[in-house]
Amino acid sequence: MAQYTNYILVCGGTGCRASQSEQIIENLKAAVDQYGLEDTQVIRTGCFGFCEKGPVVKMIPDNTFYVQVQPSDADEIVREHLVKGRKVERLLYVNPETHELVPDSKHIGFYKKQLRIALRNCGFINPENIDEYIARDGYVALGKALVEMTPEEVIKEIMDSGLRGRGGGGFPTGLKWQITRKVQAPQKYVVCNADEGDPGAFMDRSILEGDPHSIVEAMAINGYCTGASKGLVYIRAEYPLAVERLKIAIRQAKEYGLLGENIFGTDFSFDIEIRYGAGAFVCGEETALIHSMEGLRGEATVKPPFPSEHGYKGCPTNVNNVETYANIPVILLRGAKWFSSIGTEKSKGTKVFALAGKVNNVGLIEVPMGTTLREVIFGIGGGIKDGKKFKAVQTGGPSGGCLTEKHLDLPIDYDNLLSAGSMMGSGGMIVMDEDDCMVAMAKFYLDFTVEESCGKCAPCRIGNKRLHEILQKITSGNGTEDDLTRLRNLATVIKDTALCGLGQTSPNPVLSTMDNFYDEYLAHVREHRCPSHQCRELTQYFINPEKCKGCTLCARVCPVHAITGDRKIPHIIDPQSCIRCGTCMEKCKFGAIYVH
Amino acid sequence: MNKVKTLDDLKKMRESLRASLDLREKSNTPDQLVQIKVSMATCGIAAGAKEIMSYFIEVLNRENIDALVTQTGCMGYCYAEPTIEIKLPGKEPLVFGYVDKTKVEEIINKYIRQGILVDGIIPVTYTAVKPE
Structure with missing residues (x-):
């Protein structure tokens, strides 16, 4: 049985592979053979995430980290590091601030860049086992809050930590809790907003799937602080695994007495129920979310009154996002000072x-x-x-x-x-x-908002539809420069007059692409040209007669038979019938088809 | 099930649970209790993590290797799903990405049995907040 004591790890991530890491691996293997080092093995790894200094090579067991390695360095690494036991200093990482050589990967600042607080247990514990959560300090923060702290003290800690709402708005969490606390009412509610709706965002799902107990614990802490005895999780039904694991977590917490009557022997009682959403984007907005939970249409209403005064069933209701909650237990255990030491002046953590x-x-x-x-x-x-x-x-x-x-x-x-x-x-x-068209991108997001608008206020319902039509006109090559002015004016009006966050922010993709990529808009309306070749109506496919071998493949794959030509004679695309699907370009073996 | 009645109860419980986790981690018998965690959020499952988990259990049983296979949440390496973490007794945990059935065999035969590293290691690129 072969026994290895030394390993050379070489990054095989896309970035490093582009800078010849495969060649480095081969050269290292050859050098290892040449020096007869039978105890050394060369391993290709996934991305080290340190691509700007790639290709990277890591030596095990001593964790030496070599950066920007060239294939020609392989021999020296093996000869010096492994045979003679000396580090190759010129390949070590240099700390950009102190200019010192960093011999050990653990001391490279880069690896301190990713810090997991909200995701601390994701990928570490079994989310369906409360014992593993407890072994990682689970529910200790709740115990500490209930037994050792007054609600005011907990709220002060959260305020001092500088935690702001992670759902997007960035409202100070401690302040929100305090406002709800101050309202006098026989019944209050705390709500967890798990209606994650942004296309491409899935952190809330991951937290609920990977660490559901942290949400249960934080909601109970929130209940204690605001004076609510009931928690509700509003989650979209299209997250079945998150729902399942959350249910397990709630059941286990009840079995352990960490939810229910007289938690930790105090007079605080708290229970959590789940409410399902149908996946409407607007229901991430807190007033719409509350209406949806009440069984009404998911429509936003004017604030004030804020939910903290008049929320679920008319009772004071504190709504926080999943990721916000996930931070709470750590803040109570580590202290506000620790938390506020991370981040920038106004955004902590x-x-x-x-x-x-x-x-x-x-x-x-x-x-x-x-x-x-x-x-x-x-x-x-x-x-x-x-x-x-x-x-x-x-x-x-x-x-x-x-x-x-x-x-x-x-x-x-x-x-x-x-x-x-x-x-x-x-x-x-x-x-x-570079291949993405920014006008088409803005239109894509407008597609989404038009679909998701609840229809209650005119600026959002009608205005976004009009915005979308103008963008449609521009991307199909029928736009004029006047349209650009109309686009900007209308976008500004919607922003200023829409009722809720959805409408007020929906023109943002249009405005910011206009600010940053105005030349692309101009190319669309002046020259009727899409610089990134993404807008179908503005592109045309051609066959380069010099490269075309007349193999007939394109003509056979064309779904609308727009390509004609005889065998071994260059083919021609009929622009009238071409639907610009790009299939011919994909299939052509000679690279003879191009788009303009 | 004993209910947690006081904060001290919980802390005692935490200590004993930690001790049992520790016992697993510090075990010096290399053929005992290899710990395998399979990243099983929706994305991992969509990439085939469930099949990989059952295949791991199947092969480990067949080969008579004493190991603990558990599921866990998203490790964040979505580009390399399915991802798994293996902790051999007394060693640092290692993450492997793009795990398919062939890779499972390779990992078991080389890394778990003989401690030999195999291609496809995903370097851990973050630090997580640890318990007190």
Whole structure:
């Protein structure tokens, strides 16, 4: 049996592979053979997430971390590090602040960039086993609050921590609790908003699926602070696994006496029930959410009165988002001071982002507030797919805006994103590359809002529909420059006059793409051209007669028979019947078909 | 089921639960209690994590390896699902991505049996807040 004592790990992530990490692996293997090191094995790993310094090579067991390794360095690494036992200093990572060499991967600041607070137990414990949650300090925060602290003290701790609502608005959580607490009423409610609706965002689902007890615990703490004896989780029915695990968690907590009558022997009693939503985007808005729970139509109503005064069944109701709740137990255990030491001046703690789109490492990440977009997209995200060029990133979903290259070094927090014309939202981050058309992107989000508008107020119901029609006109090549003015005016009016958050923010994708990519809009209306070749009506497919071999494949795959030509003679596409589906271009083996 | 009546009850319970977790982690008998966690959020399951979990159990039974296979939530490496974490007694946990049936066999035969690393390791890129 072969026994290895030394390992060389080489990053096989997309970014490093593009910089010849495969060749490095081969050269390392050859060098290991050459020096007869039978106890050493070369391993290809997934992405280290340190792509800006790639390719990276890590030596085990001593954790030495080599960066920007070239295939020609392989021999030296094996000879020096393994044979002679000396580190190759010129390949070590240099700390950019102190300019010192960092020999050990554990001391590289990059790996401190992702800090999991809300996701602390996700991927670590078995979510269906309360014992594992308790072994990780579960329910100790609730016990501490009930036994050792007054509700005011708990609220003060949350206020001091600087925690703000993670659902998107960023309202200070402690303040919300205090307002609900101050209202006198015989019955109050606390609600967990698990109606995650942003396209591409799935952090709330992941928390409920990976760590449901943290929500149960935090809701009970919230109940204690606000004086509510009843908690309701409003969750979309299309999250069956999250619902299932939440149900198990509630049942187990009841069995252990951590929910129910006289918790921890105190006179505090608390119970949680689940309410199902049908998956309407507007029901993430708290007044609409409450109406939906009451069995009414999911429509927003004017605030004030705020739910903290007049909420579910007319009772004071405190609504918080899943991720907000997930932070609460840690804050009580670690203290407000610890929590507020993380993040920026006005945004404390961490934020979970769902990284999606044209990025290599699609995934769920959690970073301290103040991390830059560049660190997220090019560091943790591993850069843009297929080596393409970064164009923009959409944050805040259909309510947010796009951020461009000039925003890459912007520290992410609530206020910076707002002033850059976007918003935090629930944390969806959709990365776009050079092939994405920004006008079409704005139209995509408008599709969504038009579909999801509850229809109660005219600006949102009619205005968004009109916005969508103008965008449709532009992307089909019939737009004029006047349309751009109308687009901007209408967008501004909707923003100022819509009733709830959905309508007030729905024109954001239009406005921010107009601000950042006005030239693309101009190309659509002036030249009737889509620079990214995404708008079908504005593109035309051609066959390059010099490259076409007349193999007839394109003619056979064309669904509308728009391609004609004889064998071994260059084919022709009839632009009148072509539906621009792109199938021919995909199938052509000679790269003879191009789009213009 | 004993109810938790006081905060001390809970803390005592936590200590004993921690001790039992610890016992598993510090076990020095390498052929005992290998711990395998399968990332099973909706996304992992959609990528085939359930099949991988049952296949792990099947092969481990067949090969007579004493191991603990559990499910857990999303580890965040959505691009590399299904992902699993393996903790051999006395060693740091390792995460493997893109696990299919062939990979399961390879992991069991090489890493779990002989401690030899195999391709496809996902380096952990975050630190999680740990208990007090």
